[in-house]
Amino acid sequence: MQKKPTTVVLIITGGIAAYRALELIRLLRKEGFRVRPVLTKGARAFITPLSAAALAGEKAHAELFSLTDETEMGHIRLAREADAVVVAPATADFMAKAAHGLADDLASTLLLATTAPVLMAPAMNPRMWTHPATRRNTAQLRADGVEIIGPESGEVACGEEGEGRMAEPAEILARVLALIQGRSAELPLSGKRVLITAGPTHEPIDPVRVLANRSSGRMGYALAEAAREKGAEVVLVSGPVALSAPAGVDVRRVETAEEMLRAVRQALAEAPVDIGIFTAAVADWRVKNASASKIKKGPEGPPVLELEENPDILATIAQARAGRPKLVVGFAAETENIARNARAKLKRKGADIIVANDVSEKTGILGGDETELLVISRTGEETRLPRQSKRAAARALLDLLSRHP
Numbered sequence: 102m103q104k105k106p107t108t109v110v111l112i113i114t115g116g117i118a119a120y121r122a123l124e125l126i127r128l129l130r131k132e133g134f135r136v137r138p139v140l141t142k143g144a145r146a147f148i149t150p151l152s153a154a155a156l157a158g159e160k161a162h163a164e165l166f167s168l169t170d171e172t173e174m175g176h177i178r179l180a181r182e183a184d185a186v187v188v189a190p191a192t193a194d195f196m197a198k199a200a201h202g203l204a205d206d207l208a209s210t211l212l213l214a215t216t217a218p219v220l221m222a223p224a225m226n227p228r229m230w231t232h233p234a235t236r237r238n239t240a241q242l243r244a245d246g247v248e249i250i251g252p253e254s255g256e257v258a259c260g261e262e263g264e265g266r267m268a269e270p271a272e273i274l275a276r277v278l279a280l281i282q283g284r285s286a287e288l289p290l291s292g293k294r295v296l297i298t299a300g301p302t303h304e305p306i307d308p309v310r311v312l313a314n315r316s317s318g319r320m321g322y323a324l325a326e327a328a329r330e331k332g333a334e335v336v337l338v339s340g341p342v343a344l345s346a347p348a349g350v351d352v353r354r355v356e357t358a359e360e361m362l363r364a365v366r367q368a369l370a371e372a373p374v375d376i377g378i379f380t381a382a383v384a385d386w387r388v389k390n391a392s393a394s395k396i397k398k399g400p401e402g403p404p405v406l407e408l409e410e411n412p413d414i415l416a417t418i419a420q421a422r423a424g425r426p427k428l429v430v431g432f433a434a435e436t437e438n439i440a441r442n443a444r445a446k447l448k449r450k451g452a453d454i455i456v457a458n459d460v461s462e463k464t465g466i467l468g469g470d471e472t473e474l475l476v477i478s479r480t481g482e483e484t485r486l487p488r489q490s491k492r493a494a495a496r497a498l499l500d501l502l503s504r505h506p
C-alpha cells in the first residue's frame with residue numbers, strides 16, 4: 102500500500118510577503134509534502150489562488166461558504182487532514198483574530214478546528230510587531246501552543262528597518278520538518294539538557310546607572326530556539342536584552358555577572374547538563390564603589406569609578422570539579438588572528454569547544470543578522486560554518502554539537 106503523503110495546510114494571509122509563500126510551497130513540495138493552500142481575502146489582493154494552486158498541484162481554497170467545498174464540510178476536512186498547519190505570512194490582523202479564537206472565514210475556522218501543530222511566520226511593519234497589542238496576541242498564541250518563527254530584522258517593504266520581515270522560506274521549511282518529526286521521530290537532542298548564557302550584563306554604578314555593552318543576545322537566543330527545536334530541554338540564562346523568550350525555553354533573567362554565575366550554578370545544581378553554551382558578553386569588570394543612592398552632579402566634579410574583576414563564568418564552570426556540563430562550549434569574538442586566539446582561549450578557559458567569529462567592523466557580524474563561525478574542538482578538529490543567518494548558524498552548530506562524542 103502506498104504511504105499517505107504528509108499534508109501541510111498552508112494559510113496565506115494578506116501581506117506583501119504573500120509572494121514568498123509561493124517559494125515555501127515549492128520547497129515543501131520538493132520535500133515530498135502534500136500542500137493544501139488556503140488564501141484569505143487579504144492574500145488574494147497580493148497573489149492569485151491560481152498561482153498557489155499551480156505550484157501546489159492542488160486546488161487553492163479560499164471561501165468558507167463555497168458551495169462545492171462546504172457540501173463536504175471543507176474546513177473540517179482540511180483541519181482533519183493537516184499534519185501541520187502553517188500560516189505564512191501571518192499578518193497582525195490574522196494573529197489578533199487567532200489569539201481570540203474568531204472564526205469568520207475559512208482560514209480562521211480551520212485553525213480552530215485543527216488539532217495539528219500550528220506554525221506562524223509573522224510579517225508586518227516593525228512598529229506593528231512591537232505594538233503592545235501584537236505582543237499580547239503573540240504571547241497568547243504561544244501560550245496556546247502555537248509555534249512562532251521570526252520575524253527577522255532588516256528592511257521591510259514599507260522602507261522601514263526593524264523586526265518585521267517574514268522568516269526565510271527555507272527556515273520555515275526546517276521548522277515544519279522539526280514540528281512534524283517532533284511528533285513521530287526522535288530528535289537529535291531529545292532527552293538532553295542544554296544550558297545557554299546570552300546577552301550582555303549590566304553592572305550598576307548607582308541605582309539608575311549601569312556599565313553595559315552592545316551585545317544583542319541574538320546568537321544565544323537563536324541557539325536556545327534551535328536547541329529546543331531539536332528536542333532539548335533548554336535553560337537560557339539571559340542578561341538584559343530586547344528579545345522575547347523563545348517558545349518552550351526556560352528563561353532566567355539576570356542583570357549582573359555575579360547574578361549570571363549564580364543562575365548558572367543553580368541550573369547545574371537542579372539537574373545534570375549535557376551541553377553548556379556560553380555566549381554571553383559578560384562584563385569583565387564591575388564597579389567596586391557602586392553607590393547605594395543616585396550619585397548627584399555637584400561642585401566636587403564627576404565621580405571616580407573603581408573597577409574590580411568579575412568572575413569568568415565559562416572558565417569557572419569548565420574547570421569546576423562537580424556539576425560540569427558534559428560538553429562546555431565557549432565563544433570567542435575576535436578581530437584578528439581568529440583561529441590562533443581562539444585556540445589559546447580554548448586552553449586558557451578549559452572548554453571543550455570554542456566557537457570563534459570575526460567581529461571586526463568590516464564583517465558587520467556584531468549586532469548583525471548573519472554570522473560565520475569557526476568551531477575548534479579540544480581534540481584538534483576545526484569546522485568552518487559559512488556565512489548564514491544567525492538562526493541557520495545556530496542550527497548547524499547544534500547539529501555539530503549533537504554529534505560530538
Ligand code: C5P
Binds near residue numbers: 413
Ligand atoms: O575572554 P573572553 O571574554 O573573550 O571569552 C569569551 C567567552 O568566555 C565567551 O564564551 C563568554 O561567554 C565567556 N565569558 C564568561 N564570563 C566572563 C567573560 C567571558 O563566561 N566573565
